[in-house]
Amino acid sequence: MFETIIYKTEGPKAYITLNRPEVFNALNGKILEELHQAFNKCAEDETVRVVTLSGGNSKAFCSGADLKAGLADPNLGNILLSHYNPLILGMRNLPKPIICKLNGVAAGAGMSLALACDIIIANEETYLTELFVGIGLMPDAGSMYFLPRIIGSQKTFELCSTGRKVFIPEAVQLGIVSKAVKADDLEAEAEKLADQYATAATKSIGQMKSVLNRTFENNLETVLGFEAEAQTKCGKSEDFAEGVMAFLQKRPTAFKGK
Template structure:
């Protein structure tokens, strides 16, 4: 089904693992389309309750666009953005499943954008991030202009994008770009543990939380209050709401089914 990534579903977790180590998992059109396909498959699979996006090895999460394959279209990058990158990012943000990004190494350029499109990021101490676009005379793309200033603020976003400087895992944590930094030898185990926690959570409610938060940055207070009301009704119809209330009243841990 896939040639440039590994896809596996285990214990309600869909693992999407980029697998182009020879080019540090650089993004070419084929890999981008496979990521989009894998995210859509996991999003539609009722057995999947959380998605993990990471890469093979320890050196790189994603080094960005594969310029060696893209030189022929370098004069019109908009064509590739609209055809490949934008659908990938939208698939991730529109997925009703939480997406955990596992930063095992450097995330640069479009690879940084790919990481920022995840819902939560867990980083190895060897990880790093860089909006390196400016080093080849390009602007940020693949969603970085949307995600980055919402996380770090407009002035810091400008500084990071206009210099392209490399951020260590610790600085990424301090800026709020990642949620946790762990020793390299604990990275895979920690990533799996966080995924397991989400796999046992009320999936319907988490999907609705993601949907509401996606709207919050460009909606008024009145619009958000109404959106909360609409989606709270939806959440209250779920099996997990009934189980959550019952478990609370019975003073026991809830056994959520993701329904």
């Protein structure tokens, strides 16, 4: 079905793998479209409770936009509006956790793609870079939204205006990356986290994402309202009923993600 990515599911776990290793998983119209379709499949498939996004066997997670392929439209804003933005919005609005398994370099829009995930586990030997300024552009595909919320305005300006490499130990310190592991341990660590989310209360995690997406643009009173609305939905879920029963019966939970 897909040409530039690999999509597979194993029970409640979905795996989306960028599959253009010959160009270090550079992004063109085709792969952006297929990524959008894959995340839509995850949203529509009620059995999927966690998604892992990775760069597969490529030396890079994603090297950014495929400049060698040329521009489909000289108006770069049109390209963002038609291809990048729908994908990023689809990822953020997906009511299920997305793990980024950062196997290699995440550069430019590739860094934006990683930031759009909910949690990043990275090979400790790699780095991220907002290299847009090196070709006379500014960061896009969500970087100017995600980064300031993680590291603040001044640090975002520094990283974006210099385009310097942020190696993983610093990325962990800044809060961009959740965990750094040795390259040989990356697969196992990502899978361990996927297993945890695959048996978690998926509905509540989806509501967490929904509220977090709106937190910074609203005042406390409004966010308190969002929390109340989301908690009402969680309280009507089967997982909540199971969680309370398991607590009362002093046994492990058996969440179904419903």
